Amino acid sequence: MNNPINRRVLLIDDTPAIHDDFRKILTPKTGDSADLDAMESALFGSAPKNATTVFELDSAYGGQEGLGKLLEAASKGQPYALAFVDMRMPDGWDGAQTIEELWKHDPLLQVVVCTAYSDYSWDELLDRLNGHDRLLILKKPFDNIEVQQMANTLTTKWEMTLRAQLQMSELEERVEQRTLALTQASTALQREIDERKLLESQLVQSEKLASLGQLAAGVAHEINNPIGFISSNLGALDNYFKHLQEMLQAYVSAEDGVAASELRDQLKQLRTDIELDFLLEDIPLLIKESKDGIGRVSQIVRDLKDFSRVDSTQEWQWTDLQQGIDSTLNIVAAEIKYKADVVKEYSELPEIECLPSQINQVVMNLVVNAAQAMGNQRGTITLRNGVEGENVWIEVADNGSGIPPDSLQKIFDPFFTTKPVGQGTGLGLSLSYGIVKKHRGDISVRSEVGVGTTFRVELPVHQSRKAG
Numbered sequence: 001m002n003n004p005i006n007r008r009v010l011l012i013d014d015t016p017a018i019h020d021d022f023r024k025i026l027t028p029k030t031g032d033s034a035d036l037d038a039m040e041s042a043l044f045g046s047a048p049k050n051a052t053t054v055f056e057l058d059s060a061y062g063g064q065e066g067l068g069k070l071l072e073a074a075s076k077g078q079p080y081a082l083a084f085v086d087m088r089m090p091d092g093w094d095g096a097q098t099i100e101e102l103w104k105h106d107p108l109l110q111v112v113v114c115t116a117y118s119d120y121s122w123d124e125l126l127d128r129l130n131g132h133d134r135l136l137i138l139k140k141p142f143d144n145i146e147v148q149q150m151a152n153t154l155t156t157k158w159e160m161t162l163r164a165q166l167q168m169s170e171l172e173e174r175v176e177q178r179t180l181a182l183t184q185a186s187t188a189l190q191r192e193i194d195e196r197k198l199l200e201s202q203l204v205q206s207e208k209l210a211s212l213g214q215l216a217a218g219v220a221h222e223i224n225n226p227i228g229f230i231s232s233n234l235g236a237l238d239n240y241f242k243h244l245q246e247m248l249q250a251y252v253s254a255e256d257g258v259a260a261s262e263l264r265d266q267l268k269q270l271r272t273d274i275e276l277d278f279l280l281e282d283i284p285l286l287i288k289e290s291k292d293g294i295g296r297v298s299q300i301v302r303d304l305k306d307f308s309r310v311d312s313t314q315e316w317q318w319t320d321l322q323q324g325i326d327s328t329l330n331i332v333a334a335e336i337k338y339k340a341d342v343v344k345e346y347s348e349l350p351e352i353e354c355l356p357s358q359i360n361q362v363v364m365n366l367v368v369n370a371a372q373a374m375g376n377q378r379g380t381i382t383l384r385n386g387v388e389g390e391n392v393w394i395e396v397a398d399n400g401s402g403i404p405p406d407s408l409q410k411i412f413d414p415f416f417t418t419k420p421v422g423q424g425t426g427l428g429l430s431l432s433y434g435i436v437k438k439h440r441g442d443i444s445v446r447s448e449v450g451v452g453t454t455f456r457v458e459l460p461v462h463q464s465r466k467a468g
């Protein structure tokens with residue numbers, strides 16, 4: 001502490017003579033002693049003695065006045081470091097109350113109680129003021145050096161306490177800043193981890209789709225050939241059988257004309273044994289069913305090809321989306337008319353750049369799914385659309401069964417279906433997902449079991465931004 005800054009002392013005592021004594025002790029006439037010291041060092045060649053520290057002493061003659069001085073000093077930004085307070089002051093506050101009031105306004109103030117005798121026991125006083133570590137007692141009559149040393153050490157203590165407090169709050173601020181920086185860093189890290197997780201799962205998803213796409217394309221290609229000859233063979237078989245039927249019919253009619261009765265009986269027996277009538281009836285049905293079946297297989301192959309994006313020879317066109325939706329609704333009308341009413345909440349849409357037949361396919365899948373989600377009760381399918389910035393959006397909402405949360409993550413997976421065998425291939429949504437992604441758009445779903453499901457498709461109006 002080489003340059004003490006605050007030597008301001010307040011004396012509160014109702015006896016004027018005490019003030020004179022303190023003034024002599026704490027504010028000696030600098031001229032006398034400093035001159036003497038200088039002469040002494042000049043005469044004897046010794047280093048000058050440390051000049052007695054000079055204090056700034058203010059006087060108050062009662063507790064209230066003392067508090068007034070303290071407040072005034074504080075308001076000027078020149079607080080006292082130390083107060084000497086007389087214990088016994090018959091008018092107004094006594095010493096204990098005065099100290100209490102002073103500390104209420106300035107807890108940093110160092111205090112010395114001056115007393116010859118007290119109305120309190122010391123323990124009582126220290127307890128009352130909670131002053132075990134900040135209150136000194138100076139018993140009258142006092143020694144000059146005692147007063148001087150108290151003033152010296154306590155003003156220094158005041159300054160050290162102040163510095164400690166400043167350092168403490170600086171430290172606290174630094175800790176707070178560090179904590180804030182750490183929290184921010186950890187939030188940023190967490191965000192990065194989350195983003196990475198999301199990217200990873202998207203990557204896994206797209207890799208899964210890509211490999212399934214390749215597999216599907218391969219399978220579709222392999223199956224296409226046999227489907228081709230099976231269905232053309234079935235066509236030929238159907239045709240040939242019609243001739244055979246005629247021929248057999250002719251044989252049956254000719255049967256009675258066979259002269260050899262044994263042979264005639266044999267033919268009749270054979271006809272009954274093989275149930276010729278039933279065969280003639282059933283074979284065309286079997287052929288028809290097989291043709292239907294192979295028709296379905298080739299539809300699946302076409303879907304698979306679309307899904308894997310082979311065969312994509314289509315052209316990008318500017319299209320009125322609403323018109324496409326309406327024509328799609330017409331195509332699937334038979335699928336939905338017994339299950340749901342269709343409500344259209346359309347708004348004006350700009351034409352968008354797209355592959356129209358593929359977008360129609362998306363709408364068809366969503367509408368058919370919505371119809372299939374209805375239970376026994378007739379439901380409602382609501383079609384909405386709108387524009388948002390550079391995108392248009394379509395929503396297909398139903399009040400059907402809803403999708404349970406654990407299925408929700410899988411519905412875009414190829415072959416995921418909850419429908420009975422023969423009714424669903426589980427390709428509808430994965431195809432739709434692929435198509436929407438090809439358009440640089442997005443498809444999302446909200447669903448609540450027992451309430452319904454809403455699919456939302458967002459598509460950019462422009463496919464490629466023109467430079468500039």
Ligand SMILES: Nc1ncnc2c1ncn2[C@@H]1O[C@H](COP(=O)(O)OP(=O)(O)OP(=O)(O)O)[C@@H](O)[C@H]1O
Nearest residue numbers: 369370373411417418419424425426427428429453
């Ligand atoms: N609107 C909906 N309401 C309830 N569940 C739905 C809805 N749309 C899709 N799902 C669920 O998602 C599954 C997958 O749908 P997706 O269209 O891909 O296949 P699918 O309808 O089962 O068969 P496909 O469309 O190939 O005939 C459905 O089986 C069904 O469980």
Ligand SMILES: [Mg+2]
Nearest residue numbers: 365369428429
């Ligand atoms: Mg479907």
